[in-house]
Amino acid sequence: MRDLALRLEQVQTSYLADQMDEMRKNTRLLLAIADQVGLDTLTMVADDVLSCIATGDQVALAATQMRLMRSGKSSLSEIWDLQGMSL
Secondary structure, three states, X not given: OHHHXXXXXXXXXXXXXXXXXXXXXXXXXXXXXXXXXXXXXHHHHHHHHHHHHHHOOHHHHHHHHHHHHHHHHHHHHHHHHHOOOOX
């Protein structure tokens, strides 16, 4: 789960720095981790972010990236609550 949290942070950082190649790389890694642990919603949203990056639609990317952050934080929070950890 720490890898997932790290990737979420890196996606956010690269988005804010307008580093789309780095964002694409980190989003792909995030998608792979989410897929491995069965976080289907997070996997789908990460795929949507990749589509927005590919099309260059900045408005859609902004909205989808924020949805990714919300979904990721919510998923992490629920998992950590189940494990007795705090965010």
